[in-house]
C-alpha cells in the first residue's frame with residue numbers, strides 16, 4: 001500500500017451519505033486536486049433515516065433532508081447521472097450520459113436499493129410502494145395523507161416496523177405481515193422480537209406473523225389487497241413492500257473487481273479486491289455496498305446497512321485514498337438505531353450466530369430494557385429498547401468480546417440470576 005499523497009483526480013461514485021463523507025475526508029486529509037461526485041439521483045446527498053419516520057408522518061418535508069456538509073464549491077457534481085461501467089485498465093468510469101471520467105483514486109459508494117416485490121406486474125399496481133429514496137418517501141407520504149382505509153406492510157424488518165408505527169401515529173389501520181414469528185426476529189431473534197411485537201400490538205398494529213404473501217392483488221391497475229399463501233385475504237388500499245435491500249454493484253460487472261449482489265469485496269483497509277483477491281490500491285469502497293472482513297468477528301465478511309458505519313468507513317476510505325496510512329484496519333463497532341413511534345431501539349455489534357440472549361437491564365414489562373447476545377460464551381451484541389444510556393457500557397463488553405453472560409454488576413435493580421434464553425433465530 002502506497003502512502004504517497006494522492007496526486008491527480010479523485011472520483012466518487014454514489015452521492016449519498018458515504019460518498020459525501022468520503023469526499024470530506026479526502027479534502028480533510030489534504031487532497032486539493034479535482035474531485036468529482038457522481039450520483040444517480042438528481043439531488044445533493046440527503047439523509048435517509050427520516051424518510052421512514054418524520055417524512056412519512058408529515059413532520060418533515062422530503063426535500064429538507066439534505067445532509068449538512070463543509071465541502072467547498074471546488075467539487076464537481078455529476079448528479080442525475082449513473083455510473084455504468086468501470087474500466088480499471090484505462091482507469092475510467094463510464095457514465096450513463098455517454099461521458100467517461102478518468103480517475104487516479106476511486107471511491108465506490110453506490111449503496112443499496114429497495115428490494116422490489118417478487119412479481120413485477122404486481123409491484124406496478126398503483127399504491128404499491130417501496131421506500132429507499134426521497135421521491136419514494138414523498139409519494140408514500142401523499143398516499144398516507146389521503147387517509148387509506150388500511151395499509152398493508154409486507155415485511156416486519158426495521159423499515160416495515162417504522163412504517164407500521166407511523167401509520168398508527170396517523171391513526172391509520174395497518175397490518176404488518178411477515179413469515180417470521182415476530183417482528184425483527186431475523187435481526188434480533190424471537191425472544192426480543194416478541195417484546196417489540198407486543199408494543200406494536202399495543203399501538204393497534206394488526207399482526208400477521210408466520211404469514212407469507214402470495215400475491216398483491218389489484219383491480220383496474222390499483223392495489224386492493226394482499227392474498228396470503230394460506231388463502232386468506234387482507235383488504236388494503238396501500239401496500240408498502242419492505243423486504244430489505246439489494247446492493248448496487250451491477251455497474252461493476254466486467255471490471256474485474258470481486259463484486260456480486262452481496263456487495264463489493266474489500267480488504268481490511270477498505271481497498272477493493274479483484275477477482276483474484278488482490279487489492280487495487282486506487283479503489284476503495286464504503287457504506288452499504290462494501291463487504292469487508294470485520295476484525296471483531298474473526299474476519300467474517302460483512303456488509304452493514306447502518307448510517308454510522310457509512311460515515312466511519314467512508315472517512316477511513318477517504319483518508320486511505322488521500323495517501324494517509326490509517327495504521328489499523330477498519331474495525332468500527334456496528335451500531336444501529338430505529339425509531340418506531342415513541343420507542344427507540346438501538347443495537348451494537350452483530351447478533352448473527354448468537355446462541356444465547358439475556359435481559360440484563362430494565363424490564364420488558366416497562367418497555368425499557370437492554371438485552372445482551374452471546375455466542376460461544378462471548379458477548380457479541382446488545383440491543384436496547386428505550387434505554388440507550390446503558391448501551392455504551394455494553395458496547396465495551398462487545399468490543400472486548402467479554403465473557404457471556406456479562407458479570408458486570410452495574411445495574412438498576414437488585415442483582416438476580418440472569419435468565420439466559422435461546423435468542424430464537426429462525
Ligand code: FAD
Nearest residue numbers: 014016017018040048049082083110111287288305306307
Ligand atoms: P446510500 O445512502 O444508498 O447512497 C448511495 C447513493 O449512490 C444513492 O444516492 C444512489 O442513488 C447512488 N447510486 C447508486 N448506484 C449508482 C450508480 N451506478 N452511479 C451513481 N450513483 C449511484 N440506518 C440507521 O442506522 N438507522 C436508521 O434509523 C435508518 N433508517 C433508514 C431508513 C430508510 C428509509 C433507509 C432507506 C435507510 C435507513 N438507514 C438507517 C440506513 C442508512 O440510511 C444507510 O446505511 C446509509 O444511507 C448508507 O449510505 P450509503 O452512502 O452507503 O448508501
